[in-house]
Amino acid sequence: MAIYIPLPSDEMIHDFEHFFLEQSYRFSPERMLIREGLQCPNPFNPAGNAILALAGDAILRQSLVDQGRARGMSPEEIQNVIEKVASNVNLYRKGLALGLDPYIVKNPSQRNEVAGRIVMATTMEAILGAVYYDSNKNIDACERVMSVLGLSWPE
Template sequence: MASLFMNQEDRTRAVEQLFGYTFEDPSLLHKALHLAGSGGSLDGNKSLAQVGDAVLRLALVSEGYEKGMAREHTSRIVDRVGGNDMLTSVGFLHKLDKLVYKNPSQLGGVPPKPMACTVEALLGAVYLDSSKSIDTVRQVMSVLGLVWPELAN
């Protein structure tokens, strides 16, 4: 279903079903789905993506700490799992590009960087909506495949 024809309720239902998480404040979810220039906002989901980037890194770094991993090893995992290439791939894999609100002048698909930003923004939205529960964010990260690789080098 193209995002042009989806209403807010359909988008909310699609993300909640994918994540296995119900938003208390769906407006956070919709802020996360707004690309720059859409919905009257020049920055779109970028501020929320900043929160999501920080919480994603916190979840990964704390897991590295809990596993007793060396700082350098943890940094490589954070760079790999939390990098734009992985975030972009995850976003497209789960068809999040079909759910974003685009700027009306944007033709075609969602570019890679805005897709990565959207995934981060969605994690930020879950974090804020769940009363800043890192465990809830970790559950959503797991659903998306943003997990600590057990046998990573």
């Protein structure tokens, strides 16, 4: 018995850009990076979106440091914001609230379940990583997406 894991179609990616990213970013026409960003590890792709998530996590943290520094915050205040905004719990809650779950390509054993905390948080980070690489490492593009995702410095 063959197991088929469908990747998001172009139409689904278009809807994702329109409704989820609110047109803050449009991926390149081939859309391979966002497809990778939305794909959880599975038997056919053991890494899944993990590498993009590593990049997205680093970008999120660096952006928060930059925003804190620009506001004249202390290292402790910046670290507190990083712990709040970049935590897996916050990323999970934001992803659920934004309606990300239907776009995540899950492991076949999880297909009919809502994404768990780690899957959702990793996917949120991977989206940022996908934007980073797709935009040719444009931090401004990443920060626009972070704003739409609710991952900017709290006001």
